[in-house]
Structure formats: C-alpha cells, structure tokens
Amino acid sequence: xxxxxxxxxxxxxxxxxxxxxxxxxxxxxxxxxxxxxxxxxxxxxxxxxxxxxxxxxxxxxxxxxxxxxxxxxxxxxxxxxxxxxxxxxxxxxxxxxxxxxxxxxxxxxxxxxxxxxxxxxxxxxxxxxxxxxxxxxxxxxxxxxxxxxxxxxxxxxxxxxxxxxxxxxxxxxxxxxxxxxxxxxxxxxxxxxxxxxxxxxxxxxxxxxxxxxxxxxxxxxxxxxxxxxxxxxxxxxxxxxxxxxxxxxxxxxxxxxxxxxxxxxxxxxxxxxxxxxxxxxxxxxxxxxxxxxxxxxxxxxxxxxxxxxxxxxxxxxxxxxxxxxxxxxxxxxxxxxxxxxxxxxxxxxxxxxxxxxxxxxxxxxxxxxxxxxxxxxxxxxxxxxxxxxxxxxxxxxxxxxxxxxxxxxxxxxxxxxxxxxxxxxx
Numbered sequence: 001x002x003x004x005x006x007x008x009x010x011x012x013x014x015x016x017x018x019x020x021x022x023x024x025x026x027x028x029x030x031x032x033x034x035x036x037x038x039x040x041x042x043x044x045x046x047x048x049x050x051x052x053x054x055x056x057x058x059x060x061x062x063x064x065x066x067x068x069x070x071x072x073x074x075x076x077x078x079x080x081x082x083x084x085x086x087x088x089x090x091x092x093x094x095x096x097x098x099x100x101x102x103x104x105x106x107x108x109x110x111x112x113x114x115x116x117x118x119x120x121x122x123x124x125x126x127x128x129x130x131x132x133x134x135x136x137x138x139x140x141x142x143x144x145x146x147x148x149x150x151x152x153x154x155x156x157x158x159x160x161x162x163x164x165x166x167x168x169x170x171x172x173x174x175x176x177x178x179x180x181x182x183x184x185x186x187x188x189x190x191x192x193x194x195x196x197x198x199x200x201x202x203x204x205x206x207x208x209x210x211x212x213x214x215x216x217x218x219x220x221x222x223x224x225x226x227x228x229x230x231x232x233x234x235x236x237x238x239x240x241x242x243x244x245x246x247x248x249x250x251x252x253x254x255x256x257x258x259x260x261x262x263x264x265x266x267x268x269x270x271x272x273x274x275x276x277x278x279x280x281x282x283x284x285x286x287x288x289x290x291x292x293x294x295x296x297x298x299x300x301x302x303x304x305x306x307x308x309x310x311x312x313x314x315x316x317x318x319x320x321x322x323x324x325x326x327x328x329x330x331x332x333x334x335x336x337x338x339x340x341x342x343x344x345x346x347x348x349x350x351x352x353x354x355x356x357x358x359x360x361x362x363x364x365x366x367x368x369x370x371x372x373x374x375x376x377x378x379x380x381x382x383x384x385x386x387x388x389x390x391x392x393x394x395x396x397x398x399x400x401x402x403x404x405x406x407x408x409x410x411x412x413x414x415x416x417x418x419x420x421x422x423x424x425x426x
Contacts, residue, residue, distance in 0.1 A: 122146025
C-alpha cells in the first residue's frame with residue numbers, strides 16, 4: 001500500500017464527509033454498534049490470538065491488560081457509541097455572526113480539521129473510540145494501532161469501515177495502516193494529512209514531533225500528581241489516592257507522585273502506605289518519607305519526572321501548597337494534577353497556578369477522560385495549549401471557516417472612505 005496515494009484519496013473524500021448530514025454520521029455509528037455486537041465472537045477470537053502472542057513474547061503485564069477486548073470492553077465501547085450518537089452535531093455551528101456593513105455579513109462556522117492520522121497504543125477499544133469520534137466530527141482518519149493488537153484491530157477496522165460505507169459515507173473516510181514502516185511514510189504526507197495525534201511513550205511522541213512537518217497534537221507523558229494539603233478530608237483521601245493509582249495503573253491519568261504537607265505527614269503517611277501496599281503498590285520516596293514509613297529511596301540522580309505506568313508510586317513531603325505547585329510545574333507533564341483540601345482558598349490558588357490541562361480538587365486523576373467528561377469518547381489527551389487541551393473529543397477535532405456574504409462589495413470603497421464598516425454583531 002502506498003500511503004501517500006491513499007491519503008490523497010482521503011483528502012479528496014474529506015469535503016464529502018464534511019458535507020454529510022448528522023443523520024448519516026449517526027447512522028454509521030449505529031451500524032458500527034450493531035456490527036460489533038453481531039460479530040463479537042469473531043472479535044474475541046482475534047483478541048485471544050493477540051493475547052496468546054503477547055504471552056509468548058513476554059509483553060509486560062500493564063500492556064497485556066490494555067490488549068484485552070472482552071464482553072466488558074465491548075459493553076464500554078457500545079455505551080460510548082450510544083453516548084456519542086446522542087451528542088448534537090458539532091459541524092456547521094455558527095460561532096460568530098457580524099454585519100461588517102449593510103448587506104455585508106460575516107459568519108464563523110465550525111468544520112472538520114480534514115484528514116487526521118492517529119498512531120495509538122496497543123488498545124483495541126481505542127480504535128473504536130478514535131474512528132467513531134472522527135466520523136461523528138466529519139474527519140477522515142488514518143488509524144495505526146500497536147502491533148500487539150494486530151489481529152483484533154484488523155477485525156474491528158473491517159467491521160467499522162464497512163458500517164461507515166453501508167451508512168452512505170465515502171469509501172475513503174477511513175484507512176488502516178498496519179506496517180511499522182508506514183508510520184514514516186505517513187510522516188511525509190504533509191500535503192494530504194492535516195493533523196497527527198500520536199499516543200504512546202515519550203520517546204515515540206518526540207520522534208513523531210521531530211520527523212514531520214504535519215502539525216502534531218498530543219502528550220508525551222502522563223506524570224500526574226496528588227497534593228495532600230494539611231486541611232485534607234481524612235475519610236476520602238486514602239481511597240481517592242488508591243483509586244487514582246490502582247483503578248487502571250497503565251493509563252496516562254493514573255497518579256505517579258503523591259506530595260504530602262509536612263504538618264500532616266506523620267499522621268497520614270503510615271495509613272496511606274498500608275492501603276497502597278495492600279493494593280499491591282510498590283512505594284518509592286525520599287529519605288524524609290522513609291523516616292516515617294519504609295520505602296525504596298529514590299536515587300538523587302533520578303528525576304521525579306517519571307511515568308511508572310505500573311503499580312509503583314513516588315512519595316514526597318513538601319512544606320505547603322507553594323512548594324507543591326513548584327514541584328508539579330517543574331516535574332509534571334501538564335496532564336492532570338489534584339489537590340486534596342477542604343480549604344477553598346488554597347484549592348483556588350493550586351488550581352490557578354498549576355499549569356496543567358486538568359486541575360482537580362478532591363477527585364481522582366482518573367476522571368481525566370473524554371467519556372467521563374461527556375465528550376462521547378476521546379482521541380487522546382492533549383497537554384498542548386494551542387488548538388485543543390485536555391481530553392480531545394468532538395470539539396477538539398474541529399476547526400472553523402469564515403463565510404462572507406456580500407452584494408458586489410469591493411475593498412476600494414472602504415479604502416477611499418466612500419463606505420465605512422459598522423461591525424455590528426448579529
């Protein structure tokens with residue numbers, strides 16, 4: 001397969017998908033949901049092949065957990081499809097209406113980005129989420145999943161692509177890339193691909209950013225923090241931290257570092273350490289933490305900017321909210337960070353000064369997710385500040401265009417002073 005030739009076909013199909021009706025796009029989502037349920041045994045069989053290969057090749061346990069696609073994952077993605085169908089049409093919405101002069105009217109209208117390439121980790125449910133979000137938002141999508149889910153992704157893509165065609169969407173609205181060398185080919189398609197969204201390790205995302213002229217959206221790390229303030233709630237703090245670490249430790253929004261106010265460290269740390277150990281979490285920390293509860297000491301040579309993506313957590317004692325903010329802005333990845341406090345003023349300071357896409361008070365970092373935000377799903381989480389930030393759902397997959405309606409108007413009349421702009425918002 002020649003990637004450039006295929007993306008050129010998608011570029012030409014992009015306006016047709018953009019012009020499709022909400023009814024047609026929702027029909028595609030409904031047919032995808034129906035097809036996934038009708039062919040679930042085929043999907044599960046393919047997934048068992050991927051899991052068996054993962055076992056043979058010694059794929060790490062956190063990655064293997066991501067690979068699994070069973071009844072529970074099927075239920076999750078079909079629920080997400082239902083939620084996505086219920087969302088209003090993101091396209092052709094007027095976000096500005098202005099009369100520049102009498103009879104000369106300007107509108108800013110939402111439209112798709114165009115052709116989006118998404119390179120994502122070995123997670124079959126991600127393929128369903130990404131393709132469905134792109135179709136609902138009118139974007140053509142090139143999908144490249146991790147090699148560990150080759151068999152599952154192949155079946156899922158075939159079902160999704162056929163459902164889109166059966167609904168009346170352009171044949172070239174979706175493309176699956178399977179070979180590793182096709183990633184480098186995709187990076188060269190700056191004339192046909194409008195945006196790349198890479199999901200994976202820091203090294204992988206940096207590689208994508210450094211080897212293409214196509215705009216890149218995404219995050220390289222998920223180094224998330226929870227700061228336990230001296231005015232924390234004793235009933236909820238420990239269960240919340242355990243949830244943020246263990247509910248899905250391989251996720252990018254799992255907490256990696258807990259910062260504890262020095263005034264409460266002696267009372268709080270032993271209980272937290274026991275709860276985390278009981279949940280199977282390995283503890284790492286500073287000498288000061290070790291004096292209160294035994295932990296593996298973090299070497300001075302190792303930065304706190306570390307994404308474990310496993311049942312491991314770092315612990316550090318800080319002097320207060322200012323030190324916590326400074327630590328997070330220094331070592332964090334601008335993804336998701338939380339403060340546990342009952343003091344509204346302290347919380348406001350933390351949430352204002354922490355420079356992250358998601359900032360929380362008294363809530364697990366695991367809430368940083370497009371589905372949980374009511375976006376239907378997400379194509380990823382962005383730590384960028386340009387275009388989209390945080391969970392990227394439908395809104396993050398949109399751009400806009402300006403439509404100007406006139407009656408033979410010319411700029412010369414305004415340059416000469418014959419006419420004057422009124423700039424009246426409608």
